[in-house]
Amino acid sequence: MSKLILTNEVAGLGGAGDVVEVAGGYARNYLIPQGFAVAWSRGGEKQVASIRAARESRAIHDHEEAVSLKNTLESKAVSLTVKAGREGRLFGSVTQADVANAVKAAGLGDVDKRKVHIPSAIKSVGEHEATLRLRDDVTAVITLQVVAAK
Template sequence: MKVILQQDVPRLGKQGDVVEVNDGYARNYLLPRQLAKEATAGRLKEVERRRKSQASKEARAEKEARALAERLSGEAVVITARAGEGGRLFGSVTNQDIAAAIKKRFKLNIDRRKIELKEPLKALGEHNVTLRLFTNVTCEIKVQVVSE
């Protein structure tokens, strides 16, 4: 029997997948627990329509991310922080600080989780930081940390 999964089912598939299962497994387990619905022609068309819609949304988001990466690539942001002798900072510059600097300079809201730092910046100077804007779209910006 062909069914459309309504939720992720371990070792069977993800939500929206159309899978072939034994009739008893579908009738006695999947359908009563509302983990799946029987695959009718109308439901299959609906699943296909949703897939196309999701694919177009992802393509649009990737295109926007590529344009943003092109705009930001090679740009620099300046962050001022208090520093002591030898260029060591009192504290550190985190990805949240970098996101705030990007927002201030470019008027863009970049989620701090998209800024990849191995560890917070703890020294004055210029640092290269990677932004992961989409699953396979990244760009590098320079972060200039200067003393107050």
């Protein structure tokens, strides 16, 4: 078992600034090389405090504000224009950053791309869904209208 400090949110494990214990191979082969975590040390406690402070500054503090944003996001479809071929297949796929930028461009609020979850890769035009975790207890499911660029 390895003790690590998470530098990014990892689904099923924790958020940035959390101290977790994971299997040695998982830490050595995935979390540390991908930049999701650093090895825990006594001096790392200062790093934990700064990571948590940054995480708190980006977080939506008020539950009512999060629910209001959720209702706004779920009420409208977000349009996303991408390059596509003749049959409607995309050149590449829609990323989390693309979804976050589309939400911001639609005037529905500023969303952190790390809070966006796309259940399966979006590789075609049409209507798709994505999940946004606004807070630990508030999740919004948005509808994406993926449209081919002219």
